[in-house]
Amino acid sequence: MEVTAKTTDGKEIFKEEKHYHTQATNCLNEKMVYGAQNKTSYVRDTSLQPFTSNDATFEIKLPVDDKGAPTVRTVDVTVELNYEVQVPDNKVPIHKVTKRVTLDR
Numbered sequence: 176m177e178v179t180a181k182t183t184d185g186k187e188i189f190k191e192e193k194h195y196h197t198q199a200t201n202c203l204n205e206k207m208v209y210g211a212q213n214k215t216s217y218v219r220d221t222s223l224q225p226f227t228s229n230d231a232t233f234e235i236k237l238p239v240d241d242k243g244a245p246t247v248r249t250v251d252v253t254v255e256l257n258y259e260v261q262v263p264d265n266k267v268p269i270h271k272v273t274k275r276v277t278l279d280r
Contacts (some may be wrong), residue, residue: 176255177190178192178193178252178254182251183251188235195222195229235250237278249277249278251274252273253273255271
């Protein structure tokens with residue numbers, strides 16, 4: 176999952192990626208391994224489960240002036256859910272949502 180926030184003029188002020196997958200070890204050392212051919216013991220499961228919801232919180236820090244007031248009050252937040260096939264460069268888009276968020280009422 177990739178979350179980005181851009182100002183209304185297109186400047187990116189926030190970007191964060193979160194990976195969901197099972198984590199395992201080969202029981203020889205403490206190093207995590209992710210390939211199915213190497214896994215012998217599961218440590219924890221952080222994958223997305225079917226038909227269950229998952230909440231995630233991201234804190235986006237807005238740029239501020241010298242008095243501490245935010246200089247940007249409106250951002251466009253985009254959340255993309257992708258499926259990575261073996262390598263990070265090989266992504267299959269699953270879902271994408273973009274919403275405008277503002278501090279003004």
